[in-house]
Amino acid sequence: MTATQPNPSPRLADPSELADAAFAHCIMPLLPVAETREHGPAIYVRGEGCRLTDVHGHTYLDMMSSHTRANSLGYGNTEIADAVREQLATLHYIGTASNLAPVTIRLAETVASLAPEGLDRVLFVNDGSESVETAFKLARHIQQATGKPRATKIISRWNAYHGATMGALSATDWLGIRHISEPGVPGHSMIPGPMCYRNPFGMDQDAYNDLCVTWLEREIQHQGPDYVAAFIAEPVMQANGVQIPPDDYFARVRDVCDRYGVLLIIDEVITGYGRTGRWFASDHWGIRPDLMTMAKALTAGYIPMGGVITRGDLIDVLPIFRHVHTFSGHAAAAAAAMATIGILQREDLIRRGAETGAYLLDGLRDELRDCPIVGEVRGIGMWLAVDFTRDRATREAFEDDTVPAIVRRMREYGVLASAIGTAFEIAPPLIASRANAEETVAVAGRAIREIARERGLA
Numbered sequence: 001m002t003a004t005q006p007n008p009s010p011r012l013a014d015p016s017e018l019a020d021a022a023f024a025h026c027i028m029p030l031l032p033v034a035e036t037r038e039h040g041p042a043i044y045v046r047g048e049g050c051r052l053t054d055v056h057g058h059t060y061l062d063m064m065s066s067h068t069r070a071n072s073l074g075y076g077n078t079e080i081a082d083a084v085r086e087q088l089a090t091l092h093y094i095g096t097a098s099n100l101a102p103v104t105i106r107l108a109e110t111v112a113s114l115a116p117e118g119l120d121r122v123l124f125v126n127d128g129s130e131s132v133e134t135a136f137k138l139a140r141h142i143q144q145a146t147g148k149p150r151a152t153k154i155i156s157r158w159n160a161y162h163g164a165t166m167g168a169l170s171a172t173d174w175l176g177i178r179h180i181s182e183p184g185v186p187g188h189s190m191i192p193g194p195m196c197y198r199n200p201f202g203m204d205q206d207a208y209n210d211l212c213v214t215w216l217e218r219e220i221q222h223q224g225p226d227y228v229a230a231f232i233a234e235p236v237m238q239a240n241g242v243q244i245p246p247d248d249y250f251a252r253v254r255d256v257c258d259r260y261g262v263l264l265i266i267d268e269v270i271t272g273y274g275r276t277g278r279w280f281a282s283d284h285w286g287i288r289p290d291l292m293t294m295a296k297a298l299t300a301g302y303i304p305m306g307g308v309i310t311r312g313d314l315i316d317v318l319p320i321f322r323h324v325h326t327f328s329g330h331a332a333a334a335a336a337a338m339a340t341i342g343i344l345q346r347e348d349l350i351r352r353g354a355e356t357g358a359y360l361l362d363g364l365r366d367e368l369r370d371c372p373i374v375g376e377v378r379g380i381g382m383w384l385a386v387d388f389t390r391d392r393a394t395r396e397a398f399e400d401d402t403v404p405a406i407v408r409r410m411r412e413y414g415v416l417a418s419a420i421g422t423a424f425e426i427a428p429p430l431i432a433s434r435a436n437a438e439e440t441v442a443v444a445g446r447a448i449r450e451i452a453r454e455r456g457l458a
């Protein structure tokens with residue numbers, strides 16, 4: 001063997017050497033460097049169903065769908081792997097723009113058949129951030145072509161997450177990633193959106209929700225309706241754990257957007273393809289987006305892919321859409337998406353996932369009812385959050401590391417959840433079983449009680 005022929009297999013087996021190599025050569029974003037050094041990088045070597053095995057041989061129940069909530073069908077799905085392999089061997093890639101493989105056309109047709117009514121033209125990209133960037137450009141181009149040539153501004157919401165690239169980041173307000181990369185793209189502004197359990201003004205929740213809708217209208221008036229291209233929102237926001245909107249919020253938002261000729265972009269990057277118990281979270285409230293983004297569970301995480309879908313009458317006003325990504329509509333990713341959607345349909349997994357999610361929600365509510373630091377347990381479909389408080393009367397949030405400590409303790413007991421601001425979040429693969437739900441409830445209860453006791457909170 002020459003020096004240029006790597007033989008990775010023996011090295012893969014040595015945990016400490018791998019960790020050293022990770023610290024030497026991998027940039028691990030989002031985690032403070034010191035914290036990563038203290039706890040070590042999480043290196044996983046194998047997955048099967050909902051279980052993951054790390055480099056030390058420890059096995060975990062992954063109730064976060066690979067942390068990003070993308071892995072909706074669990075690990076080791078050979079049907080998707082086979083579909084990808086077959087496509088790679090037949091025609092792996094055909095370029096971009098007007099070059100299409102049949103599987104990409106079939107995928108567009110399938111996505112259009114599942115999307116909210118009226119959405120029928122898809123452009124595939126490579127991830128969620130690109131789908132958001134593409135939606136912003138489309139919105140601007142459509143506005144220019146339909147009588148609002150100066151409409152470039154985008155309104156988003158406090159605490160929103162729409163991605164890491166500069167345009168998507170400029171509509172983003174979450175994870176502390178915005179300021180350090182500023183200045184962002186000009187023409188973005190933000191308004192408050194509905195929040196569960198506590199809101200930034202300590203207002204009565206109904207009054208606060210009214211304020212959020214009124215604020216959208218005022219912001220459009222303030223920016224100038226002729227200058228505003230679009231309003232973007234996650235239908236269920238991730239910040240501080242699964243923020244489920246009031247039933248009438250999006251109907252009222254739609255009405256405001258219509259009155260001022262503002263396009264409504266619904267960002268379904270997390271929620272699309274079954275996370276909330278419907279194909280798209282928009283379906284819960286009959287939301288009629290002008291543009292809708294998707295990624296993550298589109299391929300169950302097996303291959304990167306994103307997309308944006310809009311209406312024919314909107315896209316048809318553009319003689320040309322000046323936008324290109326090298327790997328748009330990649331045939332192997334399209335094959336993964338087709339296989340993913342086929343499995344969801346055949347196994348009725350969105351309905352079954354919603355049932356397991358409801359069972360998990362009931363279980364957590366029962367288990368945690370008497371925990372004084374648990375403020376609210378909420379969920380929709382297979383997306384749940386436990387929101388914590390120092391004081392159930394004032395709903396004061398923990399500012400210290402109590403929530404991350406609970407999640408770390410759960411990991412020690414073999415269940416992966418995610419700390420997300422004031423809450424922890426659970427987003428299991430849709431294939432998770434009732435037994436997986438029961439294990440999660442038991443581990444969550446034990447971890448929360450232990451941490452509360454150790455910190456004198458119970």
Ligand SMILES: Cc1ncc(COP(=O)(O)O)c(C=O)c1O
Binds near residue numbers: 127268
């Ligand atoms: C709602 C939403 N939009 C966009 C993105 C960005 O997607 P990606 O990380 O694939 O670029 C995310 C990622 O978490 C997201 O949650």
